[in-house]
Amino acid sequence: MSSSIYLAVPVMLVLTVAQTAVLPRFPIVGLIPQLPFLVALSWGLLRGVNEGIVWAFIGGLCLDLFSVGPLGVTALAYMLAILAVIWIENAMPANRFFLPIIMAALATLIYLFIYLFLLQLLGHQISMQVVTGISSTVILHGALILPIFWLMYYLDQTFRPRPVKL
Amino acid sequence: MNLNEAQQRIRWAVFIILAGTAVLLTILDNTGNLDEVLTFLRDPLAVIVGWTSARTDSIADVLDGPRDLQTAREELAQLQARVDILERENEQLREVQGEYQLLLDLFNRARQQPAFSRLTASVIGRDTSPSLRSIIIDKGRDDGIVVGMPVESARGLVGQVFRTTNNSAQVVLITDNASSIPARLGSSRATGLLRGGGLGGATSIDWIDLKRQLDVGEVVLTSGLGGKFPQDIVIGRVIEVDRREAELFQRAIVQPAVAFDSLEIVFVITGFHPVDTEIFTAPPGG
Numbered sequence: 001m002s003s004s005i006y007l008a009v010p011v012m013l014v015l016t017v018a019q020t021a022v023l024p025r026f027p028i029v030g031l032i033p034q035l036p037f038l039v040a041l042s043w044g045l046l047r048g049v050n051e052g053i054v055w056a057f058i059g060g061l062c063l064d065l066f067s068v069g070p071l072g073v074t075a076l077a078y079m080l081a082i083l084a085v086i087w088i089e090n091a092m093p094a095n096r097f098f099l100p101i102i103m104a105a106l107a108t109l110i111y112l113f114i115y116l117f118l119l120q121l122l123g124h125q126i127s128m129q130v131v132t133g134i135s136s137t138v139i140l141h142g143a144l145i146l147p148i149f150w151l152m153y154y155l156d157q158t159f160r161p162r163p164v165k166l
Numbered sequence: 167m168n169l170n171e172a173q174q175r176i177r178w179a180v181f182i183i184l185a186g187t188a189v190l191l192t193i194l195d196n197t198g199n200l201d202e203v204l205t206f207l208r209d210p211l212a213v214i215v216g217w218t219s220a221r222t223d224s225i226a227d228v229l230d231g232p233r234d235l236q237t238a239r240e241e242l243a244q245l246q247a248r249v250d251i252l253e254r255e256n257e258q259l260r261e262v263q264g265e266y267q268l269l270l271d272l273f274n275r276a277r278q279q280p281a282f283s284r285l286t287a288s289v290i291g292r293d294t295s296p297s298l299r300s301i302i303i304d305k306g307r308d309d310g311i312v313v314g315m316p317v318e319s320a321r322g323l324v325g326q327v328f329r330t331t332n333n334s335a336q337v338v339l340i341t342d343n344a345s346s347i348p349a350r351l352g353s354s355r356a357t358g359l360l361r362g363g364g365l366g367g368a369t370s371i372d373w374i375d376l377k378r379q380l381d382v383g384e385v386v387l388t389s390g391l392g393g394k395f396p397q398d399i400v401i402g403r404v405i406e407v408d409r410r411e412a413e414l415f416q417r418a419i420v421q422p423a424v425a426f427d428s429l430e431i432v433f434v435i436t437g438f439h440p441v442d443t444e445i446f447t448a449p450p451g452g
Contacts, residue, residue, distance in 0.1 A: 017211070020291035020302065023217040024427075025226045034296065048181050057184045061191070065208055066215070066302060067295040068328055068338055071200060072191035074295070079184060116297060122196065125343035127367035130297045137296065 104145035322423035354384035
């Protein structure tokens, strides 16, 4: 797991810069996907829950640096969502096509509900429009997960230590 | 304890440690104990975000714009500036018209628009949260920006400085849920509290006296009440009036004058000093 953390920090920093400076200029049907979340989820689905929540934690903290929301809230929501879906994923048959889509949609739903709940708990007002807009984000993340998942799959294959034959 | 159980325990331990750290950071951030550390972390990142944002703008313009990019951009910028000035003039004229009615009835003196010093800043980033509305600008503490300073664009009020680092500042937009600004309507002179509707939500003025007759199209301005914002900055226009006779107050839906999604340059009003009204809210003898 340790080598994966060294990879997570630069990857999440780059994604955070993209999330705040690049993605808002190119919205997809008016929506901005949460790229660090999709990457952390993909990594978790590929490498297991431990690495998934570590990536989620780092990604969430990086994002919170550029948000008016309190530091740590995104990290907590990311971790809980990824922990929940990987736990569910273990009980489901392995599939590299449908499973990431279902997991991304489910994880997004859980993440957004937890995130909005935590914000509400900390005194931020949440409008009904944000809550009703959750479904659009869920669909968008479900559609975007496959290219990200496959990209992470090749990254995983590149970085995963290979067994040495003696 | 077999290997499976050990893995399970490690998994929960990792989660509990990370979750605990996140909660601790939230508490420390909320109590303001992380400000210095976060400034230290945000400063270099803000430089990278600013650089990336400038390159992204160029790429986006190339993708959006015509072949003769430079000429078209210059022409567009000139026209946009002209349109912004004319729209603002128009809104100010409507405001003057409303004031004229009042002046005829009450007193015969001209209002003076206070002249504030302004600092130009570029928008280098937007809030990463899916529900909060803020922007990051490329001017910070080193440029004299302090928390609470009002921010406007050529078309109207943008928001208020929420947090600063040495070289950047985060500005909460008037459309954010947390935003609450005393506002006044141009013609009817009604006052109320402008609240942001968040992402996708409608910005509205609440607590307007039911006796006031509001019109769709009325200009909305800052009232200056509370001392946190200067008076008479254009906010937007009333697009809908929510009036129910059974209630004590009415509500007006406002279309902000600023197009927040395409905001690139803003002005921070540096010459305005917010009035501290805490003394009036403190209990007597406290």
